Amino acid sequence: MAMNSPFVSFDGGIQQLKGDDTSVIVPALLSTISGLGIGGNVLVLVVLIHVFANRRASEAYVMLANLSASDLLILSLCAPVRAVTYYRRTWTLGIMACRTTEWIQHSCLAVKAFVLLATSQARHNFSSHPGGHSNFRQKRVLITLVIIWTVALVFPIPDIVFSRLKDEGNISLCVSELPSSSQDVMRVFSKILPLGIYVVPITLSVMCHIRTIFHINPTTHGETSLPHLYKSYLLYLSVIAMNALMMLPEWASWVWIRHSSDESCKPSAGLLIFSQVCVYLSSAFFPAILLTMHVPLRESLSDLCSLLACRGGKHRQKIEGNGNEMRAIVMKVLDERGCVPTLTITERHSDADCQTLPDLEYFWSERRNTMVTEECDPLPWERLKQSNVEL
Template sequence: MTANSTFVSFDGGIQQLEGEDTNIIMPAILSTISGLGIGGNVLVLVVLIYVFASQSASEAIVMLANLSATDLMILALCAPARAVTYYKRTWTLGLLACRTTEWIQHSCLAVKAFTLLATSQARHNFSSHPEEQSNFRQKNVVITLMIIWTVALVFPVPDIIFSRLKEEGNISLCVSELTPQSQDAMRVFSKMLPLGIYVLPIILSAVCHIRTIFLIKPSSREESFLARQYENSLMYLSIITVNTLMMLPEWVSWVWMRHSSGESCKPSVGLLIFAQVCIYLSSTFFPAILLTMHVPLRESLSNLCSLLVCRRDKHRLKLEGNGNEMHTVVMRVLDERGCVTIIERHSDASCQTLPDLEHFWSERRNTTVTKDSDPLPWEQMNQSNLEL
């Protein structure tokens, strides 16, 4: 570090870890979490697109898609950068990545917090005035998302200003450092950032959902609508709770690093690593909570899987084409009243009926047989004799 600057923290992962196992264990943990989370969030986005295309659009679907896309960005951009840093034990991603790695992560965390707040407020307004919120207004949702992303990208801009790429011996370090002129600015920024994108959004979101639960009156709603409202409120509260608990180590260590008086008062390396892992676990838990507790999405996932299986079977039958094509089979069935019922069904060649089945029933219908030679005598029995 230069003589007129003060070291604050490493950006993009700790680059001078001790121990030979850390450069293998940490990348493996981050890669596993990232892979599971990316797969889960991609699945959620596919299901949400399917719901959006097959049903009427809603603000909740768009907001959930925004949450899933934000988690996907965190796992696809931020987690791999830290995995590479822990493996190399030096910064190898260049100056631009050094200046933007913390900014991108904090911006995505801000988008998640603001989106949960906007969704909570919208659901509270819907419960209070359902007649005014019945129609989906796409323009308003787009404007809301634009405001959320703009504020979230601008709020953590000081992360770019304080990040530096330093050379120490034969290795490069990406760090946050303060000059004497920036001490006061960092003191204000270190208080405003966690307060604005962590504390206030979480409190306001939780209050909105709790008020929504107590605002719903059974007498003014159908039972199915009431149950769905309770389920959605519990789902959002679960997401907020998991996000709150998983973000707590990160923001505690972040504030601690910037308000500690000396090197001995800084948080331990274990706490810093644990805080970073919790961030990516939060993005991995989101699709699991959503697909478990959101009943419409769970049903849509089941319908989508059934549709894909049917298409795969049709494609397989079309590719085989060796006498297994689908045929329409017409059957005449003689019921117990002596009437002929015509049934049409589709089957492949392996499931076709015998060619003389129709002839058999025609012969039985047009031929009078004696009681002793009737091959199916139970059809002539009275209904009372058939009862057990």
């Protein structure tokens, strides 16, 4: 796996692993992380769509939606590929998946890094000019996102160029093969990629947030809004720190493989598996941090749950109302046809206070449905007023 060897590293997960436990434990772990992370990011996107529907969109919410979308792509496209690879111990997904699996993952990681940097810069501009925060410019945000996604998709193009299938015996391997004519290009790429989508964006993001926190002016923002601002900056610093720590094993092993000349000094398979698991844990932890520490988003989630509960209650009431109306129509039709006797039994309600004994129910139904004259009334005192009754 040295720089002058036929291939540099495995793509889409390590193939040809030994030991039966790795073919069961690692795929199960990746599947669990992927399932939980996909559910959390889908929930975040649903809440953000609810916020956008209520015309409360802002630049920060749009950036959070892009972060969640990139994490969702990583967990739904990249994690299952590695789970299948560890289970099969060979490559069975075809040439297109082999060429694009590393490219998609690195592109999504680049989107996360660039979006965090853009968010940090936007929050720094907001702290310097608080009055401009209310002006949400859709065109500016759209242009920024188009640039971010374009650069993120173009930056790791060499992953597609150097990835290919290699036959070894009766199995196929997906590897990053390095031709002798491209060694210089690969050496430059192996330095630029981690610097461009990991070191530089995270460093600048942390510097922007720290500088903003230390330069907050209470007279400009107001004493009442300071706690909210500090919590917001703490949220983004937590996301950046979590992303930096979780990505460190992945990029360290990635650079280690491509710059180690001795075969014995290569990272172990356990370290490579651990680094890949950390990448997916980062994407799964993001919605948990966001829904825990972001107060407006948590309130929007509560409002959405309350709205769904109210709609569910109204739907049940509508169904019950429709059922009562249908019963009344059926009884009316049967009554007109002479299929229902004059003495009808009142409907029994589910409330215990409204329930009566069958005999009394029949008796009061008789009293309600029977017309009697004054001479034949067996209970004439019922029609007398209380003031006229003499004991």
